[in-house]
Amino acid sequence: MPRGQEVQVLHHPLLNQPYQPNLRAWIGGFIGYDMPPALDAELSRYDPNAPNDREHLIRHYCLERFHVRENFRHRQQLVELLQAALDDPDFDFQEVWEPAEDDYDQWPAGWPAQIDDSRDFFQRLLLAARQLWHDDLIRARLPSLAQCRAIPERDRGSRDWLFSVDNSEAWKAIFDVVATPYDLHTPGPQFQGEQLSLQLAGPLPGQSLPSTWPASQALTHCCLELKIQGISELQLSGTRFDGHMRTQLTRLQPGYYLRLEIGFDCVIECVAQFVSIGNVQGSRKEEQQR
Known part of the structure; x- marks a missing residue:
């Protein structure tokens, strides 16, 4: 899959020439x-x-x-x-x-x-x-990256991106819908063919935790795997792909546009058919400090 540039001409899969089938x-x-x-x-x-x-x-x-x-x-x-x-x-x-x-x-x-x-x-x-x-x-038929970048800022995703993905039930089974993390850390992306996955971990926003959680047992941190599948266009920039990640996820009809800002200078942008989460786990602050 091409990275760092937009595909201009569709080439024959075996020959270095434009694809012109009959x-x-x-x-x-x-x-x-x-x-x-x-x-x-x-x-x-x-x-x-x-x-x-x-x-x-x-x-x-x-x-x-x-x-x-x-x-x-x-x-x-x-x-x-x-x-x-x-x-x-x-x-x-x-x-x-x-x-x-x-x-x-x-x-x-x-x-x-x-x-x-x-x-x-x-x-x-x-x-x-x-x-x-x-x-x-x-x-x-998904829109291009150029078309997605032209979407007005007011129509793009918010910090509550986690509940715009396809299977947020994996999150709700452990946490509550109001406890939405937005400042997560990743060791870096993993590419497998047309799939991108990231391991994410970070604290839950304390002000949003459910009041029904006992203070002594409240889960304060989370980790999960973010999977992006069916990528139609992808662009990378930067040198360090590990660190804190800030995510902007925009739901398209169909598909998704994602902009991932990682660490100091890394940016991953892609248009994809599916975005999902899995392997969701929760922990308490004391466990994080061990």
Whole structure:
């Protein structure tokens, strides 16, 4: 995932050139020069003109066998390309299966000579893609960092960000909704693919603690894990990523915009599909001082 810069051009996942797919990219798993015998035998077990086989081929070959380097933006572009073709009542989908005159591609030996009702095949393909790639397609529609930065300050999140995340029940099970921490410490972020997590710890604001808590047993500190998943855009700056963290979380429709200020000069900004908390624990001041 790019850091420190905004993506301007979507590149091919394998080649150093802009990504410009055509409809044959959808059926590339069925057509190829010198197809391996094992793949030929595997695909030849299915009849693309039989409705049940057609669904299986779409879901397990068209949609599950795209290259691992293709991301949600590649998928969005493929879906938009297919949708545009289906919106054209005169588009000839049979031509998608036919190789160019100088092309030696072939499809499985056991398949029929012609694909019946090719438009139906691609209509089913679009429906299945929207179902199986649902999260990716939503993420591709999240606003950019530039758009989020333009949100007026009055419309951004407050210090009570903890209760704007997806599963604040994990917090409420141990604490009370009014005890909202906002000045937490982190040893630094951990990146795992398209996920960012931070371990956070700090005191609860004393003035907000519930009056029902006995003074001798009142929990005064907390620790938790903040998880940010389905990141669509991320930018980092600074040199020290540990220290006190100040958080601004803005709920989008859908998704979230987060601005994390850590330590002296570190800033993490991202747009993400999900934000959640877990591993919530509470402790008393005496325990913290041991």
